[in-house]
Amino acid sequence: MSEEQTVDELIGTLRKVQTEKVEKIEEHLKRELDQAEEEYQADLEEIDKNLMGQVDSLMRNHSDELSENIDHFQQLLAELKGAAYHWDDEFWHDFLPETVSEIADCHRVGTLKINGHFNQLETLALVPIINGQNVIFLSSAEIKRQITQAFQSLILRLVVTSPKSKINLVSIEPLANSNKVLGIFPNKHGERWKPEKSLNRLSLYLSQVRKEHLTNDRPTLVEVIAKTGECPVPHYLLAVTDFPHNFSEEAIRQLITIMRKGPACGVHTIMLVDTEELPNLNLEGLDKEANVISYENDRFIFRSGMSQSDPINENFFDYSNFDLELDQLPDLDLLEKLVSKTDISVFAPISLPS
Template identity: 25%
Template sequence: MTAELVRGQNHPLSQARLEIRVSAGTPVVAAATLGDENGRAQSVEWVAHPGAPVLPGLEVSRQAAANHRLAVDLDAMPAAVHRVNVLLALPMGVGGPVSFGSAAVPFVAVTGLDGTEVATYTITSLDAESAVVALELYRRQGAWKVRAVGQGYAGGLAELLGDQGLPQAHQLATTINDAVVEGLARSVPAPPPRTPEGDRSRQTATSALGPDQSGSPYGTQGGATGPYPAGAPGTQGAGGPYAGTQGAGSPYSGSQGAAGCPDGTSPTDPSATQPASPAAPASGGPIDYSHPRRQNGAPPPPPPTAPPAQPGQPARPVAGDATGWSMEERLYNQVWGMFEDLARSTAAYRSAVDFADTRLERELDQVLSDPRSRIGGQGDAAREAAQAKHVQLVDQAREALERDLAQLTAEADVVEPALPVAYARWDNPAWHAYRVPMEMPMALRLGDLQLPESDPLRIPMLVRLPLERGLWIDSGRTAASDGSFVDSHELRHLAMESAVAHTARLLAVHPADEFTVHVIDPAGSGAQALAPLVRTGVLATPPTAGAAGVADVLARLTQRVDLVQMAVRGGAADSLPPGFDTSQQLLLVNDFPHGFDDRAVNQLRYLADEGPAVGVHLMMVADREDSSAYGPLLDPLWRGLLRLTPVPEDHLADPWVGHAWTYEPPLVPHGSQVLEQVLAQVAAARAKYR
């Protein structure tokens, strides 16, 4: 029976290994402090937060997210710990609500590892507070209980931590917020949370003048075994905080990432709607995104049914085994489900191994501290028993992980060949049947992601279109995934080749008249890599060189952003100049900051910040060290771009757990002509519109 707590009420805990699940409706930071008998945290080492997420018996999320799952093992808590305070705080400086009074009411649940709720608490009566102590787990006469606290702090995380007895509260709050900002900067953009009904939320795409009607729902689901309702119990696989305790189903199904859906728009049919024309009048009120021939709120058709499995065998995977209005959308949701499943399963494995290591260390300490164990063979026997138990726990964890990996690998084997060109690798046969599309897809593949435990399994890195963040192809000193370093000259060339491949894919997946590319190459150092774009004639103008050319291109694009913004805000989209190019714009910049003066640098920052909302996107090929003379002035620019590398490197984070994923760029096979063949078709289609 679940105990629904109110503020101040407590409830006994009969289990030692628990999860604390948080649903906030908006990205929040989840942290926890350990307290002594007086409830005071003795030092910053007693605080688990995104910058230091693991303590003995406790693990919190590494990201700010709308939903969290914190792993707790009360038996592994140090003897000096008598309280565990669960903290929630709104991240500062990343947008979103500044107080809980303007956000959805947070909901916290204490559950067993099987998802069974032990106690729940809805944190009401918050107003100007931006941080809150949600729950307190406390030890009383050898037993543990949970208490609903709900104590909010208008002074934010710093005030809360100070009230916990930490003299370094302000410094720690700054450290936590910096870790959150850094985590968001390197995170793969996540789908928004599901709607309360369990259906996919739908975020609308943004055209040159704001929202259009081409959005598609993009949430996550249990990729390997099909979709689950949000919050459905009993759907975890090895993705629980300790592996080996659940079945082989989809781990942590129903958990969402850091990006939130800005509204509650109803589902629409992406195949039956077109992007809004930039000449469409802007509206100050809500937009109805419902399909005119579909009743509002109607659920999408069910996913395809998997073939019957042999008795005792898992269900055979099916491509498109997810909800969605089209196969493209189903495959998108399925890939994101696989991504989340792998993140959760690996988190479970690592947490289980960490638990086994902690237990072994504690048991060995007990053996060494007991003088009686030194007599005869008692000590040796105790050590052997502890080590045997450690091996058993690790083997159980590995077995559960291997089971999930086998299921996900089988799913990847059927999903990869079924992907449309926007999601497909360059070696996919789908590119041989390429035709210039009539509408923009919902997402684009920017490469592949993998974890050390999952090799050789790769998860496609799909990012929504139009791009919400610019791209930064890092041409600086980069350590490859094998630990080797690439020559700096070769790395710059590889970075430009990677940028050209990304640009070609963007051109290929857009209608011929809806995507325009400008290139700034001040010193002409990227001429060799840019040759396919120049030779096929897909660029709006030849690559711009010299400081004067840089100033001209930036002036035209910043003027475009200003015009469109004024048209949107004034509701006068029809007053744009005749012949105004309404297509999405991409500015590819090579060798930054060469050829850039202070004015040009400020214009570039402006485009990076304001451009995506009005259809002007940025792709930079740059070494951050080259711009070190600007100091912290450019830090917001680098943080605002999604960093990609031309060689495999483990620098990207998932939006659920925060693992360091190895990113692999989407390379064109050596000797293949697929890129130039695709660009030639794009150029031929573009010529018809000129």
């Protein structure tokens, strides 16, 4: 055999050995890949099974929570009745103010909504006015109609769902052409007073209530009612519009005092503020525990007074992340029906000792 043939045979043998090794390696790699694929698919199936189990659990928990939310929502409506039902609800078809026996603890100003992963959560936006918190509506030109009607709706709701002689309405409308409060009740109210006169009389009234009815053991009218079972004096609802137009410095000081000290004596303020006239309003200086309705970043926001004054207290929930859908006045037929049944005693002058 020639040297050239020997070299060719050697090369052929080497190639054969190399091919066999490559085939063995490829076969081994294929087995490993197949095994890895099987293990990968098994892991995926296990992960998918676990994820589906978690999703099913979340859905069950969510359904339970949603059901609880709906039950709570319905329970609130049943307990608060006219203080909570939307003006479009059938409840109002047969509603008679004379059937109301007590003032509700809370009254609605709208609904709060927030989008979750699966559904939209909805609850009532309630303000505990009678239990001691004022309400401030911040108005501006772009949302004036909506915020004004929400302000009016709350006043109307408080008046028509309160027993006769249990609540009186005091209106301060400093602009001559304003009828945001008294305009709801045509032919029902008496004379319109200047802000100073109403505030002076309310200040005297606060002193009278503190002197005659409040004690160290019963520092608020709510506690007096809780312990005696009777309300010795009516609650007064102070409705202020267009603040701070035509308010003197003295009137502003009096209003701040009434907002801070009034709730304990049964004097509750609902105020409509012109933020364009007063863009740098210090809400904390006015009343840090008031519920505030505002318009920010193209949406209405409800801030509960207690959650602002005591932000670390977990008992007071912060609703500012919810979108607020404000109530508006009812349709004209229902409005006229409710107003016609409103007792004129609601507009009785502030009672002071002679």
